[in-house]
Amino acid sequence: DTGVSQDPRHKITKRGQNVTFRCDPISEHNRLYWYRQTLGQGPEFLTYFQNEAQLEKSRLLSDRFSAERPKGSFSTLEIQRTEQGDSAMYLCASSFWEFRDRAGGELFFGEGSRLTVL
Amino acid sequence: AQKVTQAQTEISVVEKEDVTLDCVYETRDTTYYLFWYKQPPSGELVFLIRRNSFDEQNEISGRYSWNFQKSTSSFNFTITASQVVDSAVYFCALSATGGFKTIFGAGTRLFVKA
Numbered sequence: 431d432t433g434v435s436q437d438p439r440h441k442i443t444k445r446g447q448n449v450t451f452r453c454d455p456i457s458e459h460n461r462l463y464w465y466r467q468t469l470g471q472g473p474e475f476l477t478y479f480q481n482e483a484q485l486e487k488s489r490l491l492s493d494r495f496s497a498e499r500p501k502g503s504f505s506t507l508e509i510q511r512t513e514q515g516d517s518a519m520y521l522c523a524s525s526f527w528e529f530r531d532r533a534g535g536e537l538f539f540g541e542g543s544r545l546t547v548l
Numbered sequence: 549a550q551k552v553t554q555a556q557t558e559i560s561v562v563e564k565e566d567v568t569l570d571c572v573y574e575t576r577d578t579t580y581y582l583f584w585y586k587q588p589p590s591g592e593l594v595f596l597i598r599r600n601s602f603d604e605q606n607e608i609s610g611r612y613s614w615n616f617q618k619s620t621s622s623f624n625f626t627i628t629a630s631q632v633v634d635s636a637v638y639f640c641a642l643s644a645t646g647g648f649k650t651i652f653g654a655g656t657r658l659f660v661k662a
Contacts, residue, residue, distance in 0.1 A: 463649070463650075465652075470654070470655075471654055471655070472552075472639050472641075472652030472653050472654050472655050473593070473639070473652045474652075475649045475650070475651065478649060486649060519591075521593070523593075535581075535598070536583060536595040536598050537585075537593075537595065537650060538595065539585075539592055539593040539594075540592070541590075541591060541592045542591060542592070
């Protein structure tokens with residue numbers, strides 16, 4: 431199956447450490463999104479890429495967060511100097527966007543990477 | 549600003565009951581899409597349906613039906629004859645031309661008891 435895959439699925443780290451998550455989208459998809467989900471809440475948008483270009487970043491994404499999609503395929507989300515408030519599920523999603531689809535298509539999500547900061 | 553409100557935090561029903569999940573949205577865009585996603589206990593969000601703002605026809609898919617009313621900015625989701633496997637968190641979402649990102653509501657957790 432060629433769904434969206436995320437790695438690692440779980441990460442426990444100590445406050446102040448850096449962590450990196452990887453997302454491999456569905457291969458035909460040209461858009462890749464990162465969301466964050468905390469307990470009892472809906473996914474919150476962090477950032478998205480169209481091919482390799484990062485087109486929008488949420489104000490939630492502090493300077494400690496950086497995302498890349500170097501060749502327009504997989505993406506990484508790095509959190510530097512983690513804080514306990516960063517504990518959440520980090521979700522990656524991909525979609526196929528065409529110009530005529532101006533408002534965007536459905537998202538295909540991975541299983542998420544759960545981060546626990548001690 | 550865009551916003552999605554799901555006022556029902558949790559709903560509990562007995563199997564075979566019908567249940568409606570409410571969704572109210574806000575956007576200034578004239579072109580937008582509305583979505584419903586399901587997040588079962590296993591955690592992965594699964595797409596259920598997309599409607600565009602120009603199509604107010606209701607849709608039925610098996611036991612699922614959706615009622616889109618622009619006049620009240622609502623996009624409600626009804627499950628007929630609910631089953632235990634329907635137990636999950638359901639999210640309503642909005643994507644508009646203004647930002648190209650999808651905004652999610654807080655979700656409604658549905659418990660279906662046998």
